[in-house]
Amino acid sequence: MADRLKNKTAIISGGATGMGGASSKLFAAEGARVAIIDRNAEAAEATVAAIRAAGGEAAFWTADVSDEDAVNAAVRGVEATYGPANVLFNHAGTIVIKPFLETTLAEWEWLHAVNVRSMFLMTRAVLPGMISTGEGAIVCTSSISAVAATPMEVLYDTTKGAVHQFARAIAVEFRDRNIRCNAVCPGFIRTPHGLREIEDLQALGVDVSDAALAAQQGRIGEPEDVARAALYLASDESRFITGTHLFVDNGFTAV
Secondary structure, three states: OOOOOOOOEEEEEOOOOHHHHHHHHHHHHOOOEEEEEEOOHHHHHHHHHHHHHOOOEEEEEEOOOOOHHHHHHHHHHHHHHHOOOOEEEEOOOOOOOOOHHHOOHHHHHHHHHHHHHHHHHHHHHHHHHHHHHOOEEEEEEOOHHHOOOOOOOHHHHHHHHHHHHHHHHHHHHHHHHOEEEEEEEEOOEOOHHHHHHHHHHHHOOOOOOHHHHHHHHOOOEOHHHHHHHHHHHHOHHHOOOOOOEEEEOOOHHHO
């Protein structure tokens, strides 16, 4: 077991499955006390069990991270168990794929709540503890969609644009308190979310075939690819890096 997060408490929202689950396991393997906050209690329990079976330390709290009271209660629970968080990985999020003119106001507000309001609520709840300890690292999951628009994803792209700037603005405001904030920006990744995105886009006539993905990013990414990037941004190895966007897309946005 390595120790890049030794003696640190790491909160991971959406940390039960996919890229979040891979990050929970990797952060624990690197010595962190991992606190998963996720609405999927069954999956979170399974991930915690896997971490403990591997010799790591982890627990989970069930919460809808777009709900203020639920977030505050979960963070209080984490702090009562592990103390203030040193690391926050704002990973929870989802997607809506449909033609723009068919997108409803309810969908617009719901996705902004899940993808953007959740980061505001989680960060606001965790920051006082980080300030009290004198240091902290925040990582937010943005996306290639913050800078590379996709048809049928106006709503999703807009939320990720907001995440992009949220991470940068937090970095600037809290730099003098030794708190860093960065964004990790995945391309197409082999997760339930990523595979559903590909399927739904194809059904709407957008070319995300194997050949198209090969041309854009070489191959589909793996959850561990993103987890390793998030680990770097969460660890002291990136102590002079804040307000940046780390693209994990094998060149998608460079083409």
